[in-house]
Structure formats: C-alpha cells, structure tokens
Amino acid sequence: MAIRPILSTLRRHKTTALLVVLEIALTCAIVCNAVFLVSQRIERIHMPSGVAEHELIQVALAEIGAKPDEHARTLTDLAALRAIPGVTEVASVNQIPFGRSSNNSGIKLDPKQNKPTLNATNYFGENIGQTLGVQLVAGRLLQPEDYVSIKEASKAFKEGKLEGLPRLVVITEPMAQRLFPGQPALGKTIWLGSEVPLQIVGVVKHLVRPSIWNDAEAQYSMMVPMQVEDNQYLIRTAPGERERVLAAAIAAMKKNNPHRIFWQKRTWDEVRQRFFDGDRSMTGLLIGVCVALLVVTALGIVGLGSFWVAQRRRQIGVRRALGATRGHILRYFQTENFLLATIGIALGMVLAYGINLFLMVHYELPRLPAVYFPIGALALWLIGQAAVLGPAMRAAAVPPVVATRSV
Template sequence: MEFRPILSAMLRNKTAPLLIAAQVALTLAIVCNALYIIRDRLATASRPSGADEANVSEIRFYPHRAISDVRGMQLRDIESIRAVPGVVAAAWTNQVPLGRSGWSVGPVVVSPDQQTSPVTNAGQYFTPESIIDTFGLTLVDGRDFQPGDYIESDPAQDRNQASVVIVTRTMAERLWPGEASVLGKPVYLGGPDNPPVEVIGVVDRLQTPWANLGEAAEYSLILPVRYLDPFTRYSVRTEPGRHEQVMAEVEKVLLANSSDRVLLGRRTLAEARDQRYAGERMMAGLLIAVTVFLLLITASGIVGMASLWVNQRRKQIGVRRAIGARRADILRYFLLENLMITTAGIAAGIALAVGLNNFLVSTMDLPRLPVFYLGVTTVAMWVLGLLAVLGPAWRAAAVPPAIATRTA
C-alpha cells in the first residue's frame, strides 16, 4: 500500500483529517503533561518523613489562664505519659513533621565569612527529650543528645542558644558536599553573626512541618532546648496497633494533670500526612479524570470520523473490491490512513507538549518533562488511534463487491 494515493485522497478533503490531527495533538500535549504532574504529585505525597508515622501522635493543649510553673507542668506531663501502658517514648516538641506549621531558621552557613547559603531556610525542632527515640528516627552518624547538652529557654526572659545540633543527611550533604563526616563541624544558624553550634549527629531523614517541594523538605535540624512555652505539644510513640487505646488514656491523664488548659486536638503523623497532601491527591484525581475524559473523547472522535468516511466511500470501496481488492487491502488502507493522520497529530502534539511543559516549569516549579513521557504518550496515541479505527475499518472491508453495481 503506497502513501501517495492515501495522502492525495486526504488532501482533497482536508477538514476531517485536520480536525482529527488537531485533536490528537491537543490530547497528547495535555495527557503527557498531566501524567507527569500526576506522577510528580503522587511521588511528593509518598515521600517518607523519617518518622514512625503510624505510631507517632501529637497532642496539643492551650492554656486558658496563666501557667505559673511551665517547667514543672512539662515534667509532670512527660512522667504521666510515660507511665501509660503502651507508650514507647514521649517528648515535648515545638513541631512535628508534616504538621504544616512550625519554626524555621535561615540562612544556615558553615563559616563566619559566608554570607549566602544553599540552605536558606531549615525546620528547627526543639526538645528537652530524645526526638530520635520519640519519632523513631534513624541516627546514621554521631550520637543523640546527652543530659549535659540540654538548655532551658524562657521566651519571656531570655534567648538562650544551644551549643550542639543534630542535622539531617540531606542538609549535611548540601552544606558540606563531599565530606565523609560532618561531626564536629560548626554551623551558624541564622547567619554568620550568630554564635556557632557544633554538629554532633546526623539522622537519615526528618521532614520539615511544611514538607516543601524538592530536597528542601529534608532541611531540618534538632536543638536540645526545653522551651518554656505554656502552649503545649507532646509527641508520643505507641506500641504498634495500640494507638487509639493508648492515646485516649494519654489524653485522660493529661487533662487530669491540669485544669488550666484546653485540648486543641490529637492526631497521628499519618493523619497529618493525609491533611498535608490532600491538595496533591485531589489534583492528581482531577488530572486522572481529565486524562481519561480526553482519551475517550479522542477515541470517539476517531471512531465517528472513520465511520463517516466509510459511509461516504461505500461505492468506492465496492468498486475496489469488484476489481480485485481483498478485505485485507481495504482494512490496511483505513489503518494506514489513520496512522498517517495520527502521526501528523503526534508531531504537532510533541511540540505543543514541550511548550506547555516550559510554561508549567516557569509557573509551578516543575522539573523538565522527561523524554520517556513523550515516548509513552506517543505510543499510547498510536495504539489508541489504531484501536479506534479498527471497527469502522473492519466494516469497510466487509462491504460486498455488488455495491459497485448499485446506483446512488
């Protein structure tokens, strides 16, 4: 089967092929970028936080009148929490991973002469206990805090600064690229004008409360600070499978400890993840629906147009059958015709997809579209086009030669 006769026939009636090619181009451009955004959003939403999310909960209280002894309240609360059966570890913390609100510090520099830093903002965790034990983090280098490392800071009276810090692996690699170990390195939190603190440990992962896009989500540090704030947030790790029972008891004993505060709420880190990434999942769902809808519309358009061509050329098909064309020849004709139209649409669609991706890169901070997605979408459009035209082409091949002897 030669391309020239098919192309000549299409050029005599350009409207229908052009419409199909345009539909294929638009579908490819949108579907290709939609699939990439879906993958990017779902991959972002599934990033591990570093914590034992299913078994770690936060419980928060707010004072409705002044707390006279904040330190004593924190110590009593922690002792009461740890006495609850099923509690593995507990700590006062100023924030939790994926919590969507918290403390940050920046820039983080490694030299008194350094004015700029690749880490412009880092999540800043405070605790007077072991966050590593409480969150279930993995310590990959160095040590956890020891009793002599902890300091107290009263926001109403002072701004005491810890002398040691634990950082994440990603943050260490960003600040000291190529270093085998960063233990003992000085780091300046908030710029070179502040006193340095010494890195004594590195954890594998600890996401920020905001779970930023890219590697910035792993820019976190831990300081051994008892922050004397009457607003109270405790992080509690429970035995697997006992979360609801244990946390209900923890809530009960904490409310019994003091009547000067109200419960703001409690949730697991898994629930915090669901809340943090609700928007990403909703966007992915909408894009999946749009992708399926576009593919169905494109397929139905090809089927409808091919069926129309078959009806318009029934006499032509019958004549060809009468002079010796086989069913396979007729079938091949329509399939090749569709392949040519689809290929033209794919060529235009690839250019349109790249242009759309450039726009999304500049507006949504997405990485460049990998060639793999263009290849997959191209194959999908070819297969979709061939499957969509197969039914009408099969009906065309079944037209009997006798049709050629009939009058219009």
C-alpha cells in the same frame, strides 16, 4: 500495504485530516504533561519523612489562662504519658514533621556572613529524635545532658553570653551535603543567625520539615538541644496500639488538668494524610482530565471514521469488486488512522515540549523526561486503532455489489 493511495485520498480531505491530526496532537501534548504532573504529585505525596510513620501520635493542648509553672506541668504530663502501658517514647516538642506551623532559622557558616547560607527548621524538645525514630547515619543523637531549658537560653541570649545557650546540633544528610558538599559534616560548626554557634554531633538520613515552601528544601531540618514547654506532645507506641494509647493519653491529660482544650489529637498517619490532601485531589483531577481527553479524542475519531466510510462506500465497493478482500479494506482504514496518528503524535511531541517549557517558567516544574514521549505516543496509537476499528469493520462489510449501483 501500499501507502500511496492512502496519501492521495487524504490529500483530497485535507481539512478533515488536519482536524484529526490537530486533535491528536493537542491531546498527546496535554496528556504527556498531565501524566508528568501526576507522577510529580505522587512522588511528592510519598516524600520521605525520616520518622517512624506508623508508631506516632500527636497530642496538642491549648494554652490555659495565666501560665502556671509550665516546667512542672510539662514534667507531670510527660510522666503521665510515659506511665501509659505500650508507650515507648515521649517528648514535649515545638513542632512536628508535616505540621502546619514551623520555627525556622537562617543558618550561616561564618557569623560575619551577610546572608544566611540556607534556611532550616528547628526541632526542639528533649528526646525528640528518639521519639520520632529518626535514622542516624553518623555521630549520635542528642542526650538529656546536652539540653538547656528555654528559660536559661533566653536569659543567656539577652545577656549576650554563650553560657546557657545550646551548643550542639543534629542535622539531616541533605542539609549537611548542602552546607559541606563532599566533606564529612560531623564536628563542624554552624551558626544560628550570627549569635549562636552549634557543633554538629549527629547526622540523620531524613527529617522532613513542617510547612514546606520549597520541595528542594523539604529536608533542611535540625534538632537543637532546647527543652520546650509548649503543651505539645509526641508519643511513640506499637502500630496496633495507637488507638488505645491515644484514648489513654487524652484521659491522662484531662486528669492532669481538666481545663485545657485539645486542638490536636491524632495519629501521625492522619498528619501525613492531611498535609497532602490538596496534592491528592489534584492528582485525581488530572487523571480524570486525561481519561476524558482520551475518550473525547477517541469519539472524534469514531465520528470522522464513520463519515469517511459512508462517503467512500462506492469506492470500497469498486475495490471489493476488483478483488480486494475484506482484510485489505480493514487494513486500509487502520493504516490511514496510523498515519494520521503518527503525524499528530509528532506534532504533539513538539507541543508537549512547549507546554512543559511554559510550566517550567510559571510553575517551577522540572523538565519533562524523555520517557513520557514514547508512552504518550503508544497510548494515542492504541486509542486511534481502537477507535477506528468499528468504522473499519463496517467498511470491510460493504458488499462488492455496491459498485454496480448508481454508477
């Protein structure tokens, strides 16, 4: 197919050709970035939690009036929960992965250090690792004899003694790699602030933190051997048993003390679902915008294509009279569109890169991977060809006899 005649025709329609090119470029740039944003969000929604996702239930109750013997009450609650058939593990905890509020500490490698090396979240509660079902990669999980009560710990803390404070800790692999790059973390000591030294006895693969501020630090979690009595329980059971166990747990807790308020009673699937609600709706919106953009661009190409065909009816007739086949005419318009799309896509790539730079500065987004460029290009080529097909067919249908009229 000869490209020269197409180019010389386009030169006579500079403005309209430029508009098509600009529209394709802008669409290409926005779609590349939007699709990248969607992939980022989807990756975030599937962030590993490191826990037995489909086996967990959270039950949290509200504080009742004056605090009675919390310790005794927690033990009664735990015993009642454990007695429910189908329950495999139970823990009284201070927070849950992907929860809303969190307890965090600055971690130092040396107590004299001015600023903490990193900030990690504290998971408290006897049996929490076993209940969550974390995956151990080195060492061991915390055992009942490692635990201290919160009362003991705060007394020791007030008196400035190490006796009574927790001594051991289990951390996640990403946190271990950040603290001790290239070295085994097992047996090393980290400091909670400048006061509490903790020896690492276990490393787990993942354990996501609640209220994630920065996705890069989402896995900085520790399990510290401290018992808590916060009226918040995690229950583990077989996936199919969750609904029944949850109902039984609520009944058991009500029986223990009817005056408490449940502020959370849900399976862990709901916890994850709620945590990523915002990301999910943003993903839907971005996909919607991409589709709308591509449709608008396609319609624009259809509109301009139809105009060009109508404008060149006589030339088409002349070409047909001089021996051009329908296929020639069809391919002429297809090639023309391909050329315009190619220029648009080339410009769009540069623009996409620019938008990505802007997003990197203002929204802390990573660099756009190169793989998005060919995908964007292919999408726009296909849409351009599909959009121009109708007008091109109409052009091909122009009979040669048109050439003889009104010349």
